[in-house]
Amino acid sequence: MGRAPCCDKANVKKGPWSPEEDSILMDYIHKYGTGGNWISLPHKAGLKRCGKSCRLRWLNYLRPDIKHGDFTDEEDRVICSMFATIGSRWSIMAAQLPGRTDNDIKNYWNTKLKKKLMGLSSQSQRKLPTFPSYHQTLPTSLAGFEPFSSVQSDILNNNTAFLGTNPCFNNTSTTTESLVSYYYPVKGKLIMFGREPSCSSSDGSCSQISYGREMKREDMGNFQGFRDQKFMLSCGVTPLEYDLEDVKLLINSSGDNNWCNNNNHIFIDENKTQEEVMDYYY
DNA sequence: AACCGGACCAACCGCCCGGTT
DNA sequence: TAACCGGGCGGTTGGTCCGGT
Structure with missing residues (x-):
């Protein structure tokens, strides 16, 4: 069964908000607050808008503490x-x-x-991967994963202290390096190359992170959908562009070193573009 | 002045998740 | 336990603006 619509689409106004609508919404929220119910708010306030639209308008534009203007x-x-x-x-x-x-x-x-x-x-110059050196570029501290294990929990707990605790971000200026050098050793002996981890526990101390589509090594032959895709992987500083065959080689070689146990899995986020791929080993 | 294409951004859409019934 | 519901989120769209021709 499909999900019921949040409002009667036929009877709600869409498109840009008029100053009058803004004023009505602001006045209502200033007087009564949101009441914790955005769906009923437009009706109470006398607006012909979807509740979600009201929420978005308030949060993104009308809130008094919104900062407009250029980013610093x-x-x-x-x-x-x-x-x-x-x-x-x-x-x-x-x-x-x-x-x-x-x-x-x-x-x-x-x-x-x-x-x-x-x-x-x-x-920046790109190099084709050479997998033996790839392994060597991993910091020795990865053996225990602990030195950086606070990074993810810091972020998930909105703790700004993560800036600077991750060696990827030691540079103080905004650079390509700060964008693309990423690996995430976290608790549970997991390494992620790429980005966008999601964590099932709210405190960030998760032992399992899941995202994307799980693929086992034996499934590598079914990689047809990624044949023309480039994968950006990095451990340390310089990101490298990998072809599908590179990734397959990397996967197949990953069990030969001591930081990947057997039962390796790789997660490929099939929604991502060339700069966005992630592999999870555990 | 008119047209065009790119940049920008407000707003919408659909999905997910957690709470409630 | 399952269905429902609302809030929240990220991705996408479409309208507007602006600079170049």
């Missing part, structure tokens, strides 16, 4: 660093940037920052 260099840096660590978790980023909304950050990233960083990235 510091905000740029925070966004880039967090994107490198948690991916497109705009709401978490917004929590780190007072006055900025997730929509603002998302738009800013998509229209400006991404292009800016991609421009820098295209200037």
Whole structure:
């Protein structure tokens, strides 16, 4: 059974908000608050709008603490660093940037920052992977995973202290490196290359992270859908572009070292584009 | 002045998750 | 336990603006 619509679509106004509507919504919320129920709010306030639309308008535009205007260099840096660590978790980023909304950050990233960083990235030299050295580039501290294990929980707990605790972010300026150098050793002996981890526990101390589609090594022959896709992987500083065959080789070689146990799995997020792939080993 | 294409951004859509019944 | 419901989120769309030709 399909989900019931949140409102009667035929009887709600869509499109840009008029100043009158803004005024009605603001007045109502100032007087009565949201009441914890956005769905009924427009009816009570006398607005012909969907509750979700009211919520969005309030959160993204009308709230008194919204900061309008250009992003600062510091905000740029925070966004880039967090994107490198948690991916497109705009709401978490917004929590780190007072006055900025997730929509603002998302738009800013998509229209400006991404292009800016991609421009820098295209200037950097790319090398084809050589897997033995790939293993050597892993820090020795990965053996226990503990040194960086606070990174993810810091982020998930909205703790700004993660900035600087991850060696990926030691550089103080916004650079390509801060964007694309990422690996995430976390509790549970997990390493993620790429980004956008999700964690099933709210305290960030998860022993299992799941995201994307699970693929076992024996499924590598079924990689047809990724044949023309490029994969950006990095451990340490310099991101490398991998072809499908590179990834397969990497997967198949990963069991030969002591930080990957048997029963390796790889997670490929099939929704991602060339700069967005993630592999989980556990 | 008119047209065009890209940039920008507000708003919508659909999905997921947690709470409630 | 399952269905329902609302809030929240990320992805996408479409309208507007603006600079170039």
